Amino acid sequence: MPVITALIALSGHIALLLWGTRMVQTGIQRAFGPSLRSFLGRTLSNRFKAFLAGLGVTAILQSSTATGLMASGFAAGGLVDLVPALAVMLGANVGTTLIVQVLSFDVAAVSPALILIGVLMFRRAQNPQIHDLGRVFIGIGFMLLALHQLLGVLTEYSDTAAFQAILGAISQMPVLSLLLAAALTWAAHSSVAVVLLVMSLASKGLLDPYQAFALTLGANLGTAINPVVEGQTGHDLSAKRLPVGNLVTRILGITVVFALLEPITAWMTAIDDDGARLVANFHTAFNLAVALVVMPFLTPFANFLVRMMPQRLDETDPGHPRYLDPSAKETPVVALQAAAREVLRLVDVLEDMLAGTKAALSSTDRRALSLLRQKDNILDRLNTAVKHYLTSIDPEELSEADRQRLSEILLFSTGLEHAGDVLDQNVLPHLAKRLRRGFKFSEEGQRELGRLIDRLGSNLRTAAALFMSQDERVARLLADEKIVFRKAEREGTDEHFRRLQKGDVETAESSSLHLDLLRDLKQINSHLVASTAYPVLERQGELLQSRISQQNGGRPVLN
Template identity: 80%
Template structure:
């Protein structure tokens, strides 16, 4: 019975450590995820900048897996070359060791203060970013608390026969220990938590440095497996180049280090004999040395991965272009027609997003929002492919009419992407907030929002027809739709202030969310009009530079005098 209680106690402490690590990672991703993703994308111009970007982002996120998945997405979509993406992963591997270095010192006394500050921030702050940072502080407090409790529990149970048998098994088979740690890291999705657990065992003298280092190598192997398994799926193996390349560098490094592990263990312990510190130092040194050694060979590694994992078009992937024939670029008029046909796929995808948004207005299905975000990714990938295709056409081969049509295609494609971004970055977070707060729109509000979404769908079809026909009359009809959305926003604002004056706080919160959605719908409609109707009206001299009426002649003369 005591053995069962001991196992439950240890498992509970380890679970608390894993949960704290998870809270830190998710809190940082929610608070800074989009900006970190943008920063990482901008930094991928060369391998040195990419290395330090990967290190910095992972030091903040505390998840090399998350950084790896972001970098894999960039590489798979063609946004960056494979060499800087591989450098990002080398930096990410070093970055994830930094918090291990911090927690290798005795900072357990800070646990209650971190949890207290985190709870205050989590419960009292109206700012979503502060709320998410509160989650980070709570997670850090849990991690420190779990480590302290693990030390106490291991001290209490270290003399038991079962524990001695388990440790003897680890000591007798270092390769099995390595694979066990790799499996645990893969299952936990956190090399940080597993390395902290190894540090705890080493600090209590329950495993010697040689055994601890073998377990640490397993943790490094396990964390490289996650992006391979969880990255983009499909028949196109080129999407796996980055995670497989990172896994290969880990395997090579682990193989070399494992062969010389006894000598390395004696060197490391001579530098620092503290059990926890020596594990943290080995973990950091391993990843840093691998990065330094591999960095000069990223180009041949990249070429090898391209040969082994060739690009294959997945016909079932909606994000893959279907009509952008590279051979057609020699005949620009054919290439432009192919690009225009591809843009209509953007129209279909965005139409599905609008329909899905309408269905999600009062739905309780969170998965529906995830599906809509995936469709926005499809928009981004198709728009990128269209822009790359059109800008690769030799401009000297284009006539004046061809250049004008090329600009029209680019403008409409970009306008659809911007409209999709408004839906993804503004509308969907509002709907997610509604779900979190348990808000439900009234039948009247839902009906109005549904009608505007239906009108947006109609305007989208009109914009597509205008894109193909370039008819001035259709451009005028589409431009007049701005009046409808402007009126809806004005009436929604009046209704919101009326509810606030009446003191109905619940209705006021609903109307505030309703008003935010009205503004977003108006912005989406403006993108559609600006991308199709305005260029045509401007071409015919029918577009005014300002909506203001001209000042009376007398007033103008008085101003001049």
């Protein structure tokens, strides 16, 4: 019975440690994720800046997996060279050791204060960023509390026969221990949590330094597996170059260090005999050593990865461009037609997203929302491919008409991508919130939103026709739709308030969601109009630069 109680207590405290680690990661990603991704993308110009950026971003995110997935996305999309992307991963591996260094000191006493501050920020703050940072403080507090409780349980049950038998098995089979730690880290998605657990055992003398170091090497192996498993899938092996390269460097480093583990252990224990500090220092030293050794050889290593994993296009992948023929760039007029045809694929994807959004107004299927978010990723990938294709055409080969058409294609492609972003970042989260809270739109409200989405679909098809024809008559029709949507939003808001006054319960529950959706749908329509109708009308001199014109002796008059 005591053994069962001890296992339940250990499992609970480990679960709290994992949950605290996850809260820190998700809180930081929600608060600073887009900024960190942009920062990472800007620093991938050379290996040294990329190494420091990977270290810094991971130190903030506390997830080398998250950094690895971001860098893999850049590399797989051809946005950065493989060499700086590999350098990012080396930096990320060092960055993830920093919180272990901090928590190797006895700072458990501050956990209640951190949780209190975090709860106040999470519940009271109107600023979404402060709200998310509150989540981070709560997570750190949970991690410290879990570590403190772990130490208590380990101390209480350290002399039991079952516990000694487990530790004895670990000490007799260091290779198996390494693989066990790797499996735990892969399953937990957190090398930080596993290394902190090892550190807790070592601090109480329950693991000798050699055992602790072997388990720490396993945690470093496990965390390199996650980006390989969770990265982009498909038949194109080139998308796996970065995570596989990171895994290979880890395996090579672990093999060498494991072979030399006995002299390394003797040297490090001669410097410091504190178990927790030993684990933290070994963890950091291992990743620093791997980075220093591998950094000079990144170029030949990257070339090797390219040869071993050549790019293979998967024709069934909807995110892969189908019509962007590189050889056509020698004849710009053909290349522009190919790019225009590719942009029409974005129209099809966005139309599917709108249809799925309408269905989600009443659906209870959470998976459908996840599938819609994946379609936004397809929009992003296709838009990026179109932009790179068009900007790689030699400007000297373009006539004035070609330059104008190139601008039209880029503008429409970007407008479609922005419309998809509004769906992904605004509309879908509102619909997800409806599911979480169990709300329903009133029948009238649902019909109203459905009609607007249908109208958006019709306007999207009109925008696609205008994109191909550049007919000013179609441009006027589409531009008028902006007025229609403005009027529809105003009338919809008035109708919504009338239903509230009648005491409609469903309307009251979903009030803020309904009004937000009206605004978001109008914004999507604005992107469609601005990216197609406005350029045509501006060329014809039919578009005012401002809605305020100068009349009556210079006095501003609204048009």
